[in-house]
Amino acid sequence: MNVEYIVESIELIKEAMPDSLEEFKLMGLAKDGIYKRLEFAIQALLEGLSELGRKREIIALSYSDLIRSLEEKGILPKETAEKAEFLAQLREVLIYDYDLMNDEIAFRNMEEYIEYVRELLEFLRGVEG
Template sequence: MEYEEVLKSVKLIREGMPASVEEFKSMGLARDGVYKRLEFAIGMVLDGLSELAREHDIIALSYKEMVEGLSEKGAIPESVADKAIFLAQLREVLIYDYDSVNDEMAFRDMEEYLEFIETVLTFLEGSR
């Protein structure tokens, strides 16, 4: 897995975030780019967890089931699993229900989203 690309996306998001929600909402296409980078970074982290799941013979129909399987087998700490499940759900919204994304909430919580990505990524790096 290309962890550098995940870190690059996290860095670009942090650098691209404006100081206020009003500025964020007015970014237009650039705001969409922030969401796309977020989706990409989450997807890469979930792909890393998928590799780990294959190593543990976990077959799942969703990322949530996959992460729960990893947690049940003790392959991933519960604290990391909780963050990964949240990220999987956020990715689903970004992909399939983009029109419902609340810019105010995303602006307020973006740093937390990025920290969740970094937490899961740190775990993955340590598991290799």
């Protein structure tokens, strides 16, 4: 898991986020960059969870299966698992259904997305450390 890249992505997103929804909608490629950095940060976290799963001999066909297995084995707390599942689903939209992204919802919830990334990162750091 590339911790520095995740932290850098979070900081770049925070720096780039404008003050208003109107500004966000008009950002063009810069807005796409925000979404891409969020996607990359989530992907790095999911890779960290995959690594954790391999160490615990968990075999999963999807990130959802992995998260569920980690929770069932008591490795991933329920609340953290719910946030990880949300991020995994958000990643899927960012990658495969980008046209479904709603700028208004994303603008309103970006801080929450970033907080979920931070919480999962802290969890993984605690498990690794």
